Amino acid sequence: MILVLTAIVFALIGLAVGGAGVWLAVLGGSWYYIFAGLGFLLTAFLLFTRRPSALTAYALVIVGTLAWAIWEVGFDWWQLGPRGGVIILLGLWLLLPAIRARLGFTSPTGQVYRAGAGTLGGAVLLSLLAAAYSMTQDPLDKTGSLPEAQAGATADYGGQVADNEWHQYGRTPYGQRYSPLSQITKDNVSSLEVAWQYQTGDVKRPDDVGETTYQVTPLKIGNMLYVCTPHNWAIAIDATTGEERWKYDSNPGMNPNRQHQTCRGVSYYADAAAAPGSACATRVYLPTSDARLIALDAQNGKVCTSFADQGTLHLEQGMRYQPAGYYYSTSPPVISGGKIIIGGAVNDNYSTQEQSGVIRAFDVNTGALVWNWDSGNPDVTTPLPEGQTYTTNSPNSWSVFSYDEALNLVYIPLGNQVPDQLGMNRSEAVERFSSSIVALDMGTGQVRWVRQTVHHDLWDMDVPAQPVLLDINGRKALVGPTKQGDIYVLDRATGEPIIPVKEVPAPGGAIPEDHASPTQPLSGLTFSPPPLQDSSMWGITMFDQLACRIQFHRLRYEGRYTPPSLQGTIVYPGNFGTFNWGSVAVDPERQVMFGMPTYLAFTSRLVPRADIPPKGQDEKGSEQGLNRNDGAPYGVYMGPFLSPLGIPCQAPPWGYVAGVDLKTGDIAYKHRNGTVYDMTPLPLPLKVGVPGIGGPMITKGGVAFLGAAVDNYLRAYDLTTGKQLWQARLPAGGQSTPMTYATDDGTQYVVMVAGGHGSVGTKPGDYIIAYRLPKK
Template sequence: MIIVLTAVLFGAIGLVLAIGGVELVALSGSPFYLAAGIVFILTAILLLMRRKAALWLYGLFILATLGWAILEVGFDWWQLGTRGGLVILLAFLLLLPAVRRRLSGGDAPLWPVGIPVLIALVVAGYSITIDPLDKEGTLPTEAVVQTPAYGGEVADAEWHQYGRTPFGQRYSPLTQITTENVKDLKVAWTYQTGDVKQPGDVGETTYQVTPLKVGNRLYLCTPHNWAIALDAATGKEVWKYDPNVGLNPDRQHQTCRGVTYYADPAATAGTECATRVYLPTSDARLIALDAESGKICTSFAEGGILHLETGMPYNPAGYYYSTSPPAIADGKIIIGGAVNDNYSTQEQSGVIRAYDVNTGALIWNWDSGNPGQTQPIGPGETYTANSPNSWSVFSVDEQLGLIYIPLGNQVPDQIGIGRSENVEKYSSSIVALDIKTGAERWVRQTVHHDLWDMDVPAQPVLLDITRPDGTPVPALVGPTKQGDLYVLDRRTGEPIIPVSEQPAPGGAVEGDFSSPTQPLSALSFRPPRLEEKNMWGVTLIDQMACRIAFHKLKYEGQYTPPSLQGTLVYPGNFGTFNWGSVAVDPERQVMFGMPTYLAFTSRLVPRADVPPRGQDEKGSEQGLNRNDGAPYGVYMGPFLSPLGIPCQAPPWGYVAGVDLRTGQIAYKHRNGTVMDMTPLPLPFKVGVPGIGGPMITKGGVAFLGAAVDNYLRAYDLTTGRELWKARLPAGGQATPMTYALDDGKQYVVMVAGGHGSVGTKPGDYVMAFTLP
């Protein structure tokens, strides 16, 4: 009976491989899967005939599979293992005495299958010990400057803004925690906010906040926009403010990346609202709170509240709000806003507005649809509908008088028909505005005629880079979704590290066009072009399915335009870098980041074929994006196998270090495990995706959560090697920060609350770690 069952199993697998193999060959794909299917079927027939030749045939097939796999992927274990895993697993069935004894003549020898299995295991063992995709190297350790510009007067022990200072460096001068003692970090305190994901919440309900530390307080916000103050020493709640934003299924995001702190230099210390916390909300308000008590500062705007929908040409509830903390400079609070991607062409404006930080009076407005008019619009006037918006975090150089704005795209992201001249100029760019007037000083576009949702997603990072002759240059580092890092002179927007124009694929849908060239920075984490051999799967079968899907998609490399047949978008619109940005050490002038690699697909749907409106059919990174008012809707999502794992081979996530003076990538290591991606808690270090940001300390340690396994990790900034990790009770898709108390004791704080888009465990934890 066992030999019959074994034969049936081989035959069934062979049939699946043969049928899929025929389709793959018809698509000009690899003939291996068809050949494998034939071998499995022949092995099944020989087993039913009780022929020892089944063992010989299968043994030769093992060797052939091993040779084919090495030719395709070398000695990368994670790709070799999935090509050979099923083959070797089934070989053990043939080695069972119960099978061999039932072959003609009885007691068939082990070695026809056993020796090939042994060879395969030896190769597997060797491949486990190496990583051909790992890049070893070290960053320079010497300080280039002893007193770098951090951007703003922030004491070493404090963390006053999202990126610690207006420069957004995510760098702390604290040194108590070092590469030698970081392994001893322990939990100091844990606070639970009480803001947990609700049954009626939108899918992308996420904890993305980086707390601030001012004096003896921490200030943070939660996904439903509660503002909270904690005691920095104990984590105990000081006050909590709930703006009652309610639930709205039309919101695309339910999140808050941070609050903004302000101390009024003209106010008497201790008086009401002398210090403030500004809270952006998901119902399009900006609320001023007394930092001491959490009460509303009624002197600001209308009873303490700015209504950001003012001046918008369209105002459906839930379609516009700010997810990121505004910037404060020169007595102004400057804010942008997020619009719902791909819901409708009748979107709110992407206007950037500057208000008086004390009164809430509008001082200037910069609208990329009407960029020359920055004087406040009058009553009854509206801003340009559906102009590129800025949903991420701004950076400020008050000495230069400039604020740096990362801009997104016009809705719909994947269709460029009828875009205006201004949209073509400002979409997916970094813009420098005059803080006093809002006038544009320069613009640097990172994608021409963006058809792939390649918003500039990250806060630009400011530092001074020292030239070889010792001259400091005010620089800006702009991470992008497509993997380029733009290193620019922040005075002019001109490249410090060269940017060139490279040919790009054509073939946009009728009525649209694609840019013949696209910019490419000489400092880039763009991945190589995908090939069929890069398709992955747990078994030969789902790997074959990914290869078939790959050939059915339109793909001519990066920037292949969206299509009716479906286009492969790689890197995907999840981004190589996203809102977590990068961290820089301004003394050593080096950078630490987390490049992520996930392919996406986009398939355009003519308006007449878009299904009737359904409850879950709205703009998002997955599913149908309706694009009401546009000639096409679009189906989007990650490029996944039938088992729901990425079709392209890992690593899907790295940590990396860059010398910003030379523009050279020093190291690149797989980051994170599949611990929380699989039904079984397997700690395999595959290199997983993540969203969130890093933080660096002068002690030479970089901290990063972000990965889709629930850990906070510490790395040696010089080598990128992991030094310590702490298990988190929920997903850590936020950016850590650090501070010290008056006694010098240093803490690292991480928020663990999960991320709806990547499916990590939700929670409501704020955790502080310190040395014992």
């Protein structure tokens, strides 16, 4: 019976693999699965007829599979395993005595000879040796070193921020995410321990939108930390003890039409004209998910009623359309020269009648409008007259700004016009400013320069990250990470490239109503991955890998910037981006960069308006599911490119840490980052290289800190080599950017917020955790 059942299993596998293999070959994919299916069927027949040659036949399947797999992917264990795992397990099954005892032949004298296992055993052993060798190799790893700091090197950190403090989202106006503190070093970082832990009490609710995330980076001024929470509470915490000093709840309500429920940070302001210690002499500005900006007294959390309308600035003013829940601010504004400058997030792909993406400067004390820059009407920046409105759906900026007070410029990372996948009827101004980095005069709001990173964006490749400012080889530079993986290194005074940017041909063939740009820009410093191929497809087993191969060939894909289609298009790099709002960190003394490139393919499929079903109860326009684009001729289905088992169809690694020498533009190292510990039913610490969203931080001690990955850890790395030095288990997802500071006694702390991320499915929480070295 066992032999019959084994033969049936082999026959079924042969039929399934061979049949699907024919489909794949017709689509233009690998022919291997046809031959593998035939091998399974031949083995099944020989098993049914009890012939010992079944073992030899299956040995040929194993050897053929091994040769094909190594030819396709080399000695990469994570890609060899799915190709051969099931096949080797079945080979071991055939070697069991219970199987071999039933295979044999009878001699003319009547003697029964049992089947030998030498050939099959040799094939299995050869495959196991190849697997063992591949586990010691990583052909995708890039090893190297960044230059060390030169003796006596100095750098411009931006702003007047004491070394022991962290005044803005990226510590200073330059957004470097770099601290001059050096108590924690490569040699002692492994000794870090928890100093204190605080829980905000703002936890994820049953009626929250899916994209409820905790992404805040705390500020540290004096001996206070200032944070916000996903539901827009502002909290002050003692920097030494972690004890709460005050809490303010802005009560933004629960609107199911919001695409995001988050807060990335608050902004701090000290009024030089106010008497020290007087009410609202120092302030914290809190952006909210119902489009308000609230001024609070930094000492006690009370509302500063002298600002705007009794302490509240209503950001929906000047909008022609005001659908509730479609517009809000998720990132902290910047404050400079007596002005507070703020943008706003607009729901992606909800409607053609949404709020404007206008950037506005208000008087920081009174809330009076000083200037407005609307990318749909870019030349008129004087305050909008009463009764007029800003351009509907003009490209918006939902991320973080940086600025250079000496140049009097603020740098805006701009997104796209809604709907993101449809480029029909865009104005000349929109075509110019979509998906670009724009430098605005902080005094007037006038455009000083613009650098577009995608032409006629049809892929939601908005510039998601705060531009980072530093001096490179004596030149005032800007480093701009993008979703598509290009790092733009520009002269921040003029926008001209320091590292060359060239135009390269791009795929055509947009829908008849639209067009695709014939070329796209490509930076000389890029983390854009190689194009996907049939051999790039992945799975836990040969079966789901085969399903991914078939899907790959059924979708439209001609490389980066393949236009959206009715057939369905692969978008790679995908909508989460190679880089996202977490940006990168730079060491301005060594002039090097540390980042976390992520690779996760997405798919998009346009849907004619007539074919869009009635609106569902839990339907959101976002990176996943149906985006309705009300008012447009097409909606779009979007989501990660996943196998039938719900794992990425493209082979890992899906996430790296990487170091770049900005003086030369060379990528020094690139290592897999993160494990599948929190991605699988079993907590396996397998270092595959996993996706992440969040940002890094660097210290003068030569250590880079990063959470972000979808396993719940905070990690420390040697900035020079990228080698992991330390990790700490977090009680929830760490999709925020860490920061560091020192207290008056000289103790350096590293702080991480762990609250999870709705889109990547990490564990929600409300934790703020501070680490320090053991006290002597």
